[in-house]
Amino acid sequence: MLFKKAIPCLLLLVSCGKNQEIVHPVETKMTESVYSSVTIQPDSLYKVYSAVNGILDINLVEEGDLVKKGAPILQIINTSPKLNTENARLNVKLAQEKYQGNYAILRDIQDEMNAARLRYRNDSINFFRQENLWKQKIGSKLEYDTKKLNFELSTNQLQLLQTKYNRTKNELKTQLEQAKNSYRTSLINTEDFTVDSKIDGKVYALFKNPGELVSTMEPIAAIGKDDVFIIEMLVDEVDIVKIALGLRALITLDAYGSDVFEAKISKIYPRKEERSQTFKIEAEFVSPPKVLYPGLSGEGNIVVAEKENSLTIPKEYLIEGNKVRTSEGYVSVSIGLQNLDRVEILSGITKDTELLKPEK
Template sequence: MCRSKKCTDCPLRIGIVLFSLVAVLLNSCGNDGEKVLPLTIDITESVYASALVQPDSLYDVHAPVNGILDHIQVQEGDTVQQGDVLFKIIDTNPLLNSKNAKLNLELARANYGPNSPILKKIRADIDAARLSLTNDSINYYRQKRLWEQKIGSKMEYDSRKLAYELSQKKLNRLQSEYRRMEKELAIQFEQAKNTYISTQTNAEDFTVRSKIKGTVYAVNKEPGELVTTSQPLAAIGSSTDFLIEMLVDEVDIVKLHKGQRTFITLDAYPNKVFEAHITKIYPKKDEKSQTFKVEGVFDESPETLYPGLAGEANIIIATKKNALVVPKAYFMDDFHVLTEDGPVKVTTGLQNLEYVEIVEGLTKDTEIIKPTQ
């Protein structure tokens, strides 16, 4: 035992310290992590998406006019045919418009007809102007003959001539006004007739009909409620055909195309996997969720489906047989794994949730080490 007062100077103490440091260094430099050899397996790469089942041709039923919901012809779950009556709406404004349009049409017809008071007055003015012109013409030509015989004054001759010319211009103006008014009244009559026809068409819009053959999945209003053109009255879709709506992250959307195989799991069928394929990719991104909407259909539909059934989808991007893979947990970063000789850069290929394909950089005999956290 060391009996020195300064234990730090004791050779035994120094030796123990040096031994401990070497042990720590050796332990830190050693490769004591888990070791595995690359595997050769069949690998499939897929894109994950949330899934929602919806009827094909699903649409919201809207009222064509604002008003009061008078009668509901259907209930949720009913099957309807194209053209079936769904709702009836009461709206007094179009009815009043139709009555007013009819009155305007009758007035326009009266103004344009053979007994038109407007044209009748102008014709009376024309008859009076024609009589005045005849009288002024007689006076003018009589005075003209006298003036040619040097009888009468030049002032009287000019006065008769001016009266004759003014009468002629007045007649011409009234005849022109008659033709213009007759054309204007004809246009007003046609406009009033078109307006009346239009209001009759609007009056028929009080009945809301189904656009498709399908099932009523929702009825959103009750009789007596106020309805507007912006609020949906109901939702109708196909009774037999269903779509799968999938939301795909924007980083994965470029990997997708129509026809790709998809595996669907639904919460309502927890122990089953259904095959489907992509039928449509919507090009506009949802800025809120940063996702794209993709549609698919079941290759073989489940026995029972309801709108809104939720689940998950795995869209197959690529598959490869006998691929050389390593577990994802053994990667130091996206391109390096650890071997006995140190970090090695690799080229990767397909990958799934567990494994990454190694294209270059490793062989099946290269042992790799799991990095320590």
Template sequence: MSQINKYGYNPLIRIPSVWLLLVLIVSNSCQNKREAIQPEYRELTESVYASVIVQPDSLYQVYAIVSGILDKNLIEEGDPVVKGQNIIQVINNTPKLNTENAKLQLQLAQENYSGRAAILNSIEDEILSATLKYKNDSTTFFRQKNLWNQQIGSKAEYDAKKLNYELSKNNLQLIRSRYQRTQSELLTALKQAKNNLATTQIASEDFTISSKINGNVYALYKEPGEIVNTMEPLATLGSKNRFIIEMLVDEVDIVKVNVNQLVIITLDAYGDQVFKGRVYRILPKKDEQNQTFTVEALFDHQPTKLYPGLSGEANIIIAKKDSVLTLPISYVRNNQVETESGIKDVETGMQNMEFVEIISGINANTKVYEPDEL
């Protein structure tokens, strides 16, 4: 049953209107308490982040090109080396035996080609005998031919002398051809024996491994007595004083990176200390596994003490403006901002981890609210 007060109103009917009014008042109060900021002019720097590994310049791993037993390491880890300096000695008796056999083969080839018992000497004797026989048969034949032209002698005797002459001539030509062929074969065998000896001597020399650079020994992987093969590295060498900053840059950022751009570097080993460098090379091949490119930089002023593999972080400066209108990144969503007069579209420019450039849409006097959610 409805209850009517003395003023003729049912109080139960007014309660919803009161609550609605209270909600609106509280809502407006909360809206008025939201803090608004205004865009500010500031210096803005845009950069590309990269993880860092420091490595010596000209770093390379040393391999043996022959198998054997490691006889001795002629250097220690941390030692300086110069180009051409012997650093590792490997032993194997097989190359020595091969060298001795190659020497014997060369001596035999030289003896066959030009020695006292040379094969060519015996063929030269055959040529001399065949030449004498050819001259004798030639003289006899032409004498018989003259007689036959004078109708002196028999046809059978003429034919016999002619046959002997032709056989002697052909035999002499065959022996001379065999001499030339044998001479060529012996000369080839001599050259092959010389090449074989040179190859075995090179193989013997390859058992002493030398440095290819002026630098430092950073690692030795084998101890004397261990087996050496051509697949496993024996040492790591690199520059002693010059280090490279290797940076891994995500593929979405690589097109922004150029040679000679400023790099800001922090190394875990040096805490909060900041170093500067310059991009000097961009490797064009992408690492498919982690979708990054390798970018190399050099220190402007290199730290006094560095070691291979030191890690850290870097920011490659790709753009910088002295005075631009900016907002905190959190205030801009999908190129829109919330202002006192509602949502407005803005054109943005460069940005970093904190601020974004506002090119148009609002000005320095516009009050902007931070959106509550995306």
């Protein structure tokens, strides 16, 4: 009997003797962060476009040059035909004649108004005379109704013509102003055109060489601040709700190896990039590196929560998102903060609980 009782115990030791990894939860500082890719860009970076089509005559600056606001960047020879300008000038003359000259449109309406005004006065006199007679029981009801109807019709006709005259005059005035604007635009388009810088900054790119065609649809240069850089970060859509302005971010750049730079979240773009399924946010360096170039890349971790003395376990010991395997079986737990390696346990186990690594 003694020998029989010893067999189960022996089997237990053998089972336990297999390479079973056992850990205990530990209390440590827990930091939860959100990962993002990083690209460095100059502040206020913008693409320069031309207001006219033409041929690039000369670049007045070189890439890397510092420019002041309003400084000329390049000169464009406009190739727009001068015929457009002559047509615009004729349109102004025609619109001016319609509005201010003896053009038939307003004159004809004015003649109709003068005739309608005479009819109105005549019908008015006849109606009020007939009305006085009718009050004295003189004349017939038919005569009274006829003169009243004529008076009302002439009144309405005069009002309609007055409205038509005012509306037509306003339309002609608008057409004149539009023709003048088109003429001014055509005058600009027939001249050589100089593109100026909109900010104090640095020329980061020139996209055209002298002699190449310039279109209003294509950028011809890129200009941005030379001393202020922003950090563009792409965050996965599942993490964007955790991001808030002012959160701390830890940045590493490929150009600086393992150096870590602190930054603060300064802007969150509300629109998702459909192609990458990410949201773009911006951050500013607390203490930026001494040398930065547009396009430098790296990685960032945005700190969304921190907690001292958290009870944590290795993330690989968590099963199905809310269970752990103990020496007494599977136990449900409540989790809190998480990072890449560990997860916080809020309830379900203690620091004395033995945890077995889940079986694969």
